[in-house]
Amino acid sequence: MSVQVTHDKTPGANGILGNLFTRAVGSFEHACAAHAGFARWYEKSFYRDVVEREESMAELPQQAHVLHIGAGRYPFTALILARKGHKVMGIDHDADAVESARRIVRAEGLDSCVKILHRDGTDVDCRDYDAVWVSFHVHPRDVILERCSQTLSEGSTLIARIPSGLGRLAYGSCKADIGEGCRCDSFKSVLVVKGGAADAEALAPLTLDRVPIDQEVHVVEGNGHPHLEPLGIRAGKPVRVCARMPVGGAVLVDIDGRKVALGTEIARCVRCRRSMAVD
């Protein structure tokens, strides 16, 4: 399976903002590690929903084997999955974080279900896992994602948390598209890829809201809005994105010289593929 993930080299990506953000996450996890009550409240009120949504998208079997890359100082995801009866292997390349995570797992009494290892994500082998979670702030993300999707076995699932919105400012956006044979869903900033698709070109389904400006793509599938087809947004049609409004605004596309504005939600449901070689 060949994978292409391209990253925006926008100024500031992984720069000062990214650093600041990573540090903020670090100190937040520190706080969680120090105050168990706060951590539990946070887990209940926010994190659990996120993980449950991801879990349902991944369609995990009972007692699945899960790998989590970038488990962090307070391994929320691993704990939540373990409480649901899954076996989790968490890895992190920060020795301090591994130390802290192990302590918390022990304190929660889950050390039979969660193992934390000090490992680097760039050379993992995902073959033995039913699902692989990739954290939001892993680095270098493109290398890790590529490695994961190469080693993922058929029927397994990769869940990657992709920066969107403000996160994109901090980490740079991750653009990737996917071949037609690969079944995938995207929900906001999470992308789910099933392993074993023969001609998966890349990771994320390319939707109109993520097509780079001025690049021509072909529509694969619309979303059933009754005006899209009459306006020319139909399967197989070439489309160019001319502009995109900031903070969740409309996407302006050009089809055969006709300009159409689409709300982000609509654009997100129009799947595209990159146009093949210029002919």
Next chain:
Amino acid sequence: MLFNRLTGLSAGVSNYPGTTVEFAEGQMTLEHGGSATVIDAPGTYSLQSKNEAERVTTRLLDSSPDLVLGVLDALRPETGLYLALDAMNRGHPVILVVNRIDLARERGYAIDVKALSDAVGVPVLATSGASGLGIDDVRRNINHAVSGERPRPARMDIPNWETTECLAGVLRRETGNRRHRGTTSERLEDLLIRPWPGFPLALVAVAISLGIVVGVGMGLRQYILLPLIRDTLLPIVASGVQSVVSPGVLREIMVGEYGFLTKGIEWPLTLVLPYVVSFYFVLSFLEDSGYLPRLAALIDGMMARLGLSGAGIMPLLLGYGCGIPAIMATRTLETRRERLTVASMICLAVPCIAQTGAFIALLAEASIFVLLGVFAISIGALIMAGMVLGKILRGTKPGLVMEIPELLLPRVSVMLTKVWARAKHYLMDGVVPVMLGVAFAALVHETGAIDVVGRYVQPLVTGWLGLPERAAVPLLLGIFRRELTVLPLLDMDLTALQLFTGAVVGLFYVPCIAMLSVLAKEFRASIALIILGTTTAMAFLMGGLLTRIISLFMM
């Protein structure tokens, strides 16, 4: 345009999709004396549609017309062709009209109507609505079809886009000698729609529009209408009445200080009419240039925060002219929830131009800041109302799908026609109720009935709002015309604070009776009643609260 050519009418034409939300009907004379009713259906993209405007078209087709004219845009024929094929599939007799062929030729396309006609088996005609080319041909064919055998196509399959595109290819072929559009206009189109500099330019456009509405309106008032009406016409009326009617209550009611033949004419004609003219001048420029859809696209992200789509901005803008077409225009919105939200926002906090004219007269002389303050409150209330309604109303969130038309320089004649239509409408429907309202106020005032009324409303008007008792009358009249809540305050020697309070109450106060009936028709009577209650309550609540808050600061 084709419709106007066929019937000699002047139905509104704008440069954005969704201008027509209701069908227009006109007569066309046939060759042998009879006449045919021509119905212009709202533009639509499909016959399986979601929004109300498109449903109007579907219903029209269901009423089995004698003939359907399927009008295709020569620049993008497949959209209309698909619809026409769909209509044929449903067994309607169809004639295809390919419009704007002059433009298509300019862009380097050859149009072959004969080939398409052979392919689909119904007459296909080429026209240009703008220049009138081919209109006679359409008439002849309508004549022929209505009097003789109708063009019944062989039963068609349900159309799909592949065959439609194929047929469009039969009709239209690139010749290669394409003449490019002016690069400047293409460049401008790009600039207006990109976030940078589209957003700042949008602000500039709004500021210029406001400036023109207020500036031109004031100019019209100062230099044309005041000399004409107040200084020339009214003295004649006054002396005429004075020579006939003896001094007394009747004469006071007619031409006294608040007489309906003096103020009742002066107010609508010199305070409101100038802004009606300047507003619709600006609005028709925005409509015809094709800027409004661009504005909708720019603002979509912000409107999404209110649970609306960018398309909602158009009815809101129309509402600053008059609430009735604005509520009708909500038909183009996709979900009932969005329609209801926008309609309520219009009723609550969008002053119509008549009321705005009254505000300008009332407040600008006291202080421009009071005027700006009232508009800031209007916008703040709009946002709040959107947020609250977004929480209350259930339903799916709408998504924007909007075609962005090319930018065109509006034709002055078309703009003038529109402005004239609106001004005429105001003169016919707006002036007489205001005169009657002023007459009523004068009657109440002169007969002393005001004291009786005043006693009942005293706690509310004087106690809570801090306005003089006489201000109770405009509140009663406001239900007939929105400007009547504001205009009578003009000559009451109010303080700046009282003016502000009066204006705020007027802003939120009940929508006029005509708007309520449109609301009841478009939605339900209960919804109209709820809106009536809410706006009235809001008006008194906000008016009283703001008076108290501001007087705290002014101490």
